[in-house]
Structure formats: C-alpha cells, structure tokens
Amino acid sequence: MLAKAVATEAGANFINISMSSITSKWFGEGEKYVKAVFSLASKIAPSVVFVDEVDSMLGRRENPGEHEAMRKMKNEFMVNWDGLRTKDTERVLVLAATNRPFDLDEAVIRRLPRRLMVNLPDAANRAKILKVILAKEDLSADVDFDAIASMTDGYSGSDLKNLCVTAAHLPIKEILEKEKKERATALAEGKPPPALRGSDDIRPLRMEDFKLAHERVEV
Incomplete structure (x- = not known):
C-alpha cells in the first residue's frame, strides 16, 4: 500500500x-x-x-x-x-x-541505496487504513472501525486488506449457499430453478463478518 x-x-x-x-x-x-x-x-x-x-x-x-x-x-x-x-x-x-x-x-x-524501516501501524492508523480500504464498500451501521482496529493489534496494512477481503466473502457465500438450497428445493418439487441473484442482493458488511474474518486470517 x-x-x-x-x-x-x-x-x-x-x-x-x-x-x-x-x-x-x-x-x-x-x-x-x-x-x-x-x-x-x-x-x-x-x-x-x-x-x-x-x-x-x-x-x-x-x-x-x-x-x-x-x-x-x-x-x-x-x-x-x-x-x-x-x-x-x-x-x-x-x-x-x-x-x-x-x-x-x-x-x-x-x-537499494535507500532503506526505510516501516513499523506496524498503531490502532489509530489501523482505523485510518480500514476506512481507506472500505471506503467504497456497503457497510452496516454496526461496523466500528475503532473496534476492528483494537482487535487487530500486530496487523500490517496487507494483513488488514486480507481481513477485509475475507469478511467481504462471507455475504457472497451466504447468497451462494441460499441459492443452492433453493435450487435443490425447486428440483425436489419439480419446479423451475429460481433466478440467480445479482450484486444488488448482497447484504452490507456487518461487524460480525469482521469478527469471523479475524478468526480465520493468520498474521
């Protein structure tokens, strides 16, 4: 970054x-x-x-x-x-x-004649990095940047990006799993499969997504 x-x-x-x-x-x-x-x-x-x-x-x-x-x-x-x-x-x-x-x-x-030591960002700067990464994302009102920054001590900018990507996959996974169940139900009932959902159907990112992503992202 x-x-x-x-x-x-x-x-x-x-x-x-x-x-x-x-x-x-x-x-x-x-x-x-x-x-x-x-x-x-x-x-x-x-x-x-x-x-x-x-x-x-x-x-x-x-x-x-x-x-x-x-x-x-x-x-x-x-x-x-x-x-x-x-x-x-x-x-x-x-x-x-x-x-x-x-x-x-x-x-x-x-x-490489010039060398710079780049320390890991502190909590305040982690919150700023998160705001930049998520600037264009649809976020739920419960998303707390300061809380995410507090639970990501030791994270680099790259680690924070991985965290956000992992969190963003969760709503998409939910839709895919829901579509799979609906198609299976329609097939069992002899009905045509339902229409596939688009990007507008993806729910906003919630605080819970970041907590789950935090458990999965290794630093």
Whole structure:
C-alpha cells in the first residue's frame, strides 16, 4: 500500500510483482517474465516496479539447495535492473519490501541505496487504513472501525486488506449457499430453478463478518 501511494504521489504507473507472479514450472520462463516486466516498465514510464517479499525472489545466491532456473532468473533481474541505471532518460524506480532484510543477496542490497524501516501501524492508523480500504464498500451501521482496529493489534496494512477481503466473502457465500438450497428445493418439487441473484442482493458488511474474518486470517 505504501509503494502504491508513492507511485500515485509521483504520478507514475505501478507494477506489482511477487515470487508467485514471476516464476514458472517451465524452465526459462521466469527469465522471460522478468524481461517482460522491465520492458513494460520502460514503455509506460514513469513507472514504479514494486517487488513484494523480495527476499523470496532475490535472496542469497550461495544457497546450495537453490535450483539453477532460480539463479538464472535472479541474474536476469539484476541485468535488467542495471540496464535501467545506465540510461539517464529511463524513469523507472524499483522499490522492494521484506520482513527479512538479512536474507537478501548483497548485490540486491547494493542496488537499494535507500532503506526505510516501516513499523506496524498503531490502532489509530489501523482505523485510518480500514476506512481507506472500505471506503467504497456497503457497510452496516454496526461496523466500528475503532473496534476492528483494537482487535487487530500486530496487523500490517496487507494483513488488514486480507481481513477485509475475507469478511467481504462471507455475504457472497451466504447468497451462494441460499441459492443452492433453493435450487435443490425447486428440483425436489419439480419446479423451475429460481433466478440467480445479482450484486444488488448482497447484504452490507456487518461487524460480525469482521469478527469471523479475524478468526480465520493468520498474521
């Protein structure tokens, strides 16, 4: 969220990549994805390339158990990254986030000259983050941002987003289960199945949804 805010403030396009989005089971595909990311970043510049959990992608290369394909992908990332640094006209910024900075490869650390320690948000800031995440959502009157913030001690901005996504799934799940029962009843009675419900039929998010989501989201 912080990286996206930087891109928005700078008027730059935002590209978010992670280990899961750039790796492939096919040998050599990872390098192609890396080239594609940097090629896209250059074409839509100014842009910000954000590498989430960078330690999982660009960790220490001396790891003896590391697969050859992974090493090649890392090298390809470094080469393309250096290519940006040699072009004065290139307006592409690489940002990275990690909870394990000591696991990063030294070559990566050298390429990230500025490092910021971002602490976990306190209760007041968690409430503000929740208001931003849920700004466009249909909320019941009983939703208390301060109460949710109080029960999410130790949550990061990303954790809060996961909490909200999990809570938002609950009303949808209710509708799907209700439709399933109605179709089964109609079938048993020899009647035509009822019409499927639309987004207007989804109830507002309630405080209870966030409490249930809190039980399911691991931090």
